[in-house]
Amino acid sequence: MAIICKEAESEVNYVATFKRIMQTAPVPMSPLESLSSSAVCTANSVRVALILVLTRGGSTTKIVAKYRPSMPILSMVVPEVKTEKFDWLCSDEAPARHSLIVRGLVPVLSAGSVKASDVEATKEALVFSLRYAKEKGFCKVGDSVVALHRVGAA
Template identity: 35%
Template sequence: MIEKANVLGKPIVTAIQMLGPASPRPTSAEATDVTNAVLEGTDCVMLSGVTAAEAHPETVVRTMSRLCKEAEDSIDYKALHMKIKRAVWRPLSKIERTAASAATSVAPKMKAKAIVVVAKSGFKADFVAKYRPSIPILWVVNPECPDSEASHGLVYRGIIPLMGSGASKSTEELITFGVEVLGKEEICKVGDLVVAMQLSSGCPFMPLLWV
């Protein structure tokens, strides 16, 4: 099921009892469950009543986060990207989807540290997330859009949704705002390269920017 959802670009949440409430330290079996879910391609792992009702909610969340990060660090992203590309039906239905695949291939070759996608530019961040890049995807949503559009991105692996500032109207201004936030939040360092995705006259292009 996870593999089919990945190929279709649909988010999938693994919602089972992955960490027990009795101890802040996971058992070997619990750690294996979390790791396997991430390696198999789940977008999210969900804790149940542990986070709200038990004795160590914050510790459990931090433990889950650490296990997910360790599993993500062991993924062969190049092989994963090629696997998804081979499984996608030909031809790709939209030029934006083709560009999203290309961005995921280009970014690591350019040693980019993030991909910036602007909602109003015609691209959707979930197009990019489908190809499982190894770097974060900053999805900058036009401030005129409803909050629900930004929060929708939270369920996809790798997407960091960000509401644009009230002063940012054009695609270029929203991209600049996104790059500035990457630096301020220390997601990227000064001098890091970032790939931006936008449309111009219906044609996609990917300017390279520096933080």
């Protein structure tokens, strides 16, 4: 079955598919739609090994997948860790589970971070994601990767 899937995937013209999808994209685009399509365009142009998306809810990765890149999309779901007085709360893994059905997505639940700043937490998640991608063979040292994430609390 895997051989059949690989052969079928090798016959798809991803650049033409991307152009066809862009022709039907809404104008004007939302900022999230624009960032997602730009990430796929960049990934196609540079021929990266992987698109890495840090997400909390999964909507960004689904929009990236809509543009059908030829490379895998690693959807790193970063749970939100909050404190309320003396209670620690962590968002659930539902976004990762929901991403399992979307073509091209490889959902992974990242470890929650208790870093003091959002910038530190983002950096920690990126390091974890790239280490995971290398361990699983999605990319290797020296490969280019497109990463789509929010910087800090922006």
